[in-house]
Amino acid sequence: MDLSLNETQRMLQKTVEDFIARDANRDKLIELQQTERGYSDEIWRTASELGWVGMMIPEQYGGGGSDFSTTAAVYEALGKGPVPGPMFSSGILCGQIILQAGSEEQKKQFLPSIAAGDIVAAFAMTEPDYQWGPAGVRLRPTESGSDYVLNGTKLFVYDGHVADWVITAVRTGDGADDISLLMVDAKAPGVTRRKLDGFTTSESEVTFNNVKVPKANLLGKVNGVKAALDRAIMYATPILCAYKVGGAQAVCDMAVQYSRDRVQFGRPIGRFQFVQNHIVQLVNHLDAARWTTNEVLWKLDTGQDARVGVHLAKTLASEGYRKACDYSHEVHAGTGIMRSYGLTLYTRQSRSLYAALGEPRYHRKQIANLIETIE
Incomplete structure (x- = not known):
């Protein structure tokens, strides 16, 4: 390998x-x-x-x-x-x-x-009562002739404020997996979007007010997309993990360089054991995210069962990126919170992406369920 x-x-x-x-x-x-x-x-x-x-x-x-x-x-x-x-x-x-x-x-x-790059698409699954996965999808369309009609809100839609089309998960049955996907024109009458404020990056709120969606815009079949959606998310998740690994590597490089350049009590702060401990902890989280991500990429490329690996990589990449930023701030102290320095770019990103495609708790539960199935 x-x-x-x-x-x-x-x-x-x-x-x-x-x-x-x-x-x-x-x-x-x-x-x-x-x-x-x-x-x-x-x-x-x-x-x-x-x-x-x-x-x-x-x-x-x-x-x-x-x-x-x-x-x-x-x-x-x-x-x-x-x-x-x-x-x-x-x-x-x-x-x-x-x-x-x-x-x-x-x-x-x-x-x-x-x-x-001629159009931008965004995926809208989560709602105000946040829960990742099909169980959290509550938005139910009604039918009106050749259209579906949507009334409701989707939250934490990444890049929804700049999207031309919003792939919207809707509830179309009472079964746990009875969800469907609609391609919604983001400029259709009744669609409003706003970028969320706070310590976020590209998360948006998308609201539907009597929005008509042609039934021809249904992706796949009614109540028949759960398996396809799972595959799509499984294939996309490791790429998001790699993006997080890149961010964690960048904040690691910043911390190491700062520990060499910053002098206190007549010596670089990297000579002090407590600062060294922060960097060691940072590297531990970085390596855990990197190697679980690389392993699952290899499994996907070689046609192996990567389901457990995807959930593990997402768990460690989300936690690793966040902890890498935390430890880098410990090394930088007050300098790190200055916007002009640049570390907060990553800190904000690590928080923003922490729950993207599911928070670590969700992925740990999926690992437990899969292990029981495999056994």
Whole structure:
């Protein structure tokens, strides 16, 4: 089992790193964080033109057809920025949902435009009474002729405020898995969106007020998308984990460099045992996130059962990124909370993405259920 990057993957990472140094350095990202969109047209255009958005979309639908490890190598480098934008939510997550659940006609309609960056898609599952997974889906559509009608709210919709289309999970039956997916035009009458305030990044609230959705916009079959949605999320999750690993690596590098540069009592603070302990703890969390992520990427690329590995990687990547930021702040002390320094870019990101695609508690429960099934 070789979990190291090959030459092509290292070259791709170098391309992303050069882009960050040139067009998305920390000063630029700090400025963008204060804007409503959170990213720039230049960043989005570059990511689209270089194929980062559509990497996992098959070539027949206008994408790059890359494997999991190659895609993750790029997204890990993006996480080091941390480069903002709907690359993951649109190109990876929604791309996989349409690929797994959509009809051939829907794939041809949406995937080429998503891969090219011409449209942005977002996935809306969670609601005000937060619970990740099908059990938390309460929004029920009503039928009116050839349309479904939606009334309700979706919360924590990543990049929903900039989306052209919102893939919306709705409750269409009383069974635990009786959910369906609707492609909702974000500019349709009755759809309102707002970016959430607070210590967040791209989370949004999407509200539906008598929104009519053509029944032709149903992805897959009524009550028949649970398995396809599970596959899509399983395939997308390790790419999000890689993005978090990149962020954790960046804050580790910042902490180590600061411990060398900052002098106190006549010596670099990295010589003090307590500071060393913070960095060791940081590296422990980083390595746990990195190697569980790399292992599950290898399993997916080699066609092995990766279900437990995906949940484990997501648990450790969410916790690892958050703890890496915590320990980096311990090393930096007061300097770390200065917005102009840049560490808070990652801290905010680590909190924002902590529960994306399910919080660690949810994934631990899934591991327990799967282990019982395997045994």
